[in-house]
Amino acid sequence: MGFQGGFNFLGKRYAKNAFDIAYANDNEPNATLTYAENFSHLIVTDDVWKVLDDPVLPECADVVLGGFPCQDFSHAGKRRGFASDRGQLYKAMIAVVERLQPRLFVAENVKGLLTMADGAAIRAIVSDFARLGYKVTYRLYNAADFGVPQRRERVVIVGTRKDALRPFELPDPPFDEKQWVPLRNAIADLADLPEGAFPNHYWSRARKNDGQGNTIVDPDRPGPTMRAEHHGNIEYHWTGKRRLSAREAARIQSFPDEFIFYPSTSAAYKQIGNAVPPVFAWHIARAVQKHLDANIRV
Numbered sequence: 001m002g003f004q005g006g007f008n009f010l011g012k013r014y015a016k017n018a019f020d021i022a023y024a025n026d027n028e029p030n031a032t033l034t035y036a037e038n039f040s041h042l043i044v045t046d047d048v049w050k051v052l053d054d055p056v057l058p059e060c061a062d063v064v065l066g067g068f069p070c071q072d073f074s075h076a077g078k079r080r081g082f083a084s085d086r087g088q089l090y091k092a093m094i095a096v097v098e099r100l101q102p103r104l105f106v107a108e109n110v111k112g113l114l115t116m117a118d119g120a121a122i123r124a125i126v127s128d129f130a131r132l133g134y135k136v137t138y139r140l141y142n143a144a145d146f147g148v149p150q151r152r153e154r155v156v157i158v159g160t161r162k163d164a165l166r167p168f169e170l171p172d173p174p175f176d177e178k179q180w181v182p183l184r185n186a187i188a189d190l191a192d193l194p195e196g197a198f199p200n201h202y203w204s205r206a207r208k209n210d211g212q213g214n215t216i217v218d219p220d221r222p223g224p225t226m227r228a229e230h231h232g233n234i235e236y237h238w239t240g241k242r243r244l245s246a247r248e249a250a251r252i253q254s255f256p257d258e259f260i261f262y263p264s265t266s267a268a269y270k271q272i273g274n275a276v277p278p279v280f281a282w283h284i285a286r287a288v289q290k291h292l293d294a295n296i297r298v
Contacts (some may be wrong), residue, residue, distance in 0.1 A: 104159065107156075152277065254276075
């Protein structure tokens with residue numbers, strides 16, 4: 001959504017970008033169901049290693065986007081990193097890049113990637129892409145600095161093919177902490193709505209415990225990071241009467257209200273937590289588009 005553009009969030013228009021999405025893949029059926037319901041282009045539900053031989057996979061692409069699994073690099077996870085099957089999936093993105101030879105790729109991951117094995121994980125990733133002929137740059141961002149009502153720290157990794165593009169400079173955030181969007185601005189209108197009165201406005205009934213996500217959000221600050229693996233323990237609304245609804249979580253991630261998640265509230269929470277905030281991605285996309293426009297001679 002962020003790379004396509006053409007959506008509204010909190011009264012602001014995020015203009016359409018020049019990218020045409022040619023192909024998408026995920027192995028999670030609920031995620032691809034939601035994707036298919038919200039976009040018109042192709043999404044394939046299968047193991048990423050299998051789709052490398054898919055005859056409908058494009059022969060080439062200008063840009064490859066990927067979010068290889070991040071839980072095993074997360075400070076909130078077990079930090080098994082490359083020792084896990086999921087941690088090795090960054091190599092699938094390398095395989096896709098090697099096959100399609102894009103001019104540029106963009107990957108997103110958690111902050112923990114930078115400190116895993118004293119920095120060895122990010123060095124290995126940069127080295128593997130460099131062997132394919134890509135100049136790689138990366139930067140840690142807070143989504144709140146881009147107008148997202150959420151304190152979400154993520155690493156953006158961008159590679160440019162050395163024979164096709166100049167090295168990419170990741171953009172500076174447009175805002176600072178004084179300009180952060182508080183939760184009140186993003187979700188206050190949903191506070192007293194009955195459950196089901198708005199799309200995806202349903203919430204978990206998990207009882208309070210000592211685990212993650214059992215705090216009450218502050219209406220005067222951006223929300224905490226929306227997580228995929230909350231197991232029902234999403235944070236409580238500032239009223240203290242209930243947990244945040246899936247629609248509130250989607251707003252906190254900067255999804256427009258017309259983007260509907262399927263097929264259940266539990267599935268919606270997971271998909272929302274796994275997503276890249278569209279407003280954040282839009283800003284990265286704008287920088288990528290500007291770089292391509294300035295350096296590609298048709």
